[in-house]
Amino acid sequence: METSILYKIRKKAGKIIENQLLKTGRVLDVRYWESADMIEIDLHLPTADMQSWNQIPYIKLCVDDFTFRDYTPFGWDADIATCSLLIDADHDGPGSRWAKSLRTGDTIHYLKMESTRQAPHPTDFVVGLGDASSLGHLLALQQLTMPKARFDGAVLLPNPNCGKLLSEYFSSPLHILPTASEITEWLLKQGYCTAHTWFYLIGNDHFVSELRRLLKSLGHHNIRVKGFWS
Template sequence: MPQVPKWLADTMIAVASPWLRQAVVSDTTMLSDELKLITFKGDFDDEDFLPGKIVQFRVDDTSFRHYTLSSFNKQQGLCTVLFYLHGKGPGSQWATNLQIGQEVRFRAGQGKLKYNEQGKHHFFFGDETAIGLFNWYKTTALACSHEYFGVLELHPQHAVALNTLKIMIDYVHASPEAPAVNAISWMEDMHPDCWNTWQRATFYLAGRALSISRFRKYLLQKGVEASQIRTDAYWADGKRGL
């Protein structure tokens, strides 16, 4: 429910008030010109945010937006969200204006992508909107002595975020006209010995709907089982608020 009439949004907030989390912006960091990492501090003693968890903010009078957490520290009462400030909607404008000391309220919910704790190998595919999710998955993989790998479709100026967050995966240039094509070419260049290991991984595909669809089709053609592939489309061309 990305957008509703103001009266309904007010009613939803009033009804959900007892379950809403309160937090304050404690830090903001620009990882690139359009990637803003925001740290929220609150009382999360009774909350167990698991990798893949989402939070929902009311970003204006009529709009709600979901974001995936990038990290969570229960002991310190901190969680982070990485916002992609592409400037094309109310969520981007709202996140751009968030400042240290500002109070926010949000609702936590289960995301579609869940980390496979039984898997030993984890492969990430997505774009700028998925970097936050994969940052937490990276932290989880290292804590579990698992291996992770992957490729993202990025605009070159945003690749610096991978280094800052120490996400050791590769990237290819995003091509709006050819979704997933560069990533598939990257996969085709993978050494056969490497693919023998990673074809048994759990694959997490997040971000642009069309890129996900094409990359999933490619994986199936390569012999990856459908049960190994987990997907969540964050956005689609011509649509708002997925």
């Protein structure tokens, strides 16, 4: 009994503190990619300073009581303070359940917005490599790379419907490949310049580690890593 009472007291106190710290936004739209386990969410964040997003940002969103997940906006319009998220919902977790529960008009809460400390090189060629969990990050990297012709990359998407819809919904040079071995084969054929190409690896730990090892074996050292660890 005492443990239960103390838990309720701590939960109530934590909720009060949490509410004082959290900022709010509004869901403008939710789109489910059919048979693709991907959810696209448009948000209005009126207090966000998107003009300063010259590095890839992330938002620490409250997805449950005392539970937060980091998501990367893949596109944004600073003038009207709107941005979009892509959430890979192909697993059962607090973030996936939260994303699936959202409806247009809902209020969302977030703790902070900060930089991932990743920005495309200002002049060299930029190559993004990632998996389904990092699709938003890759598209944000593309948005920040100017001119667009400096950007190339590949994304691991085993679900063919997800790859098909990505091609239909976005104008992106990302090569959609269903297996890690095919990404390896694709990389081996590219012949990127070692001195003037920068690689941005995003995804789960095993995927990122294998790609980094391969690139180093090919003589590449301009490598940046962002992990979404499983």
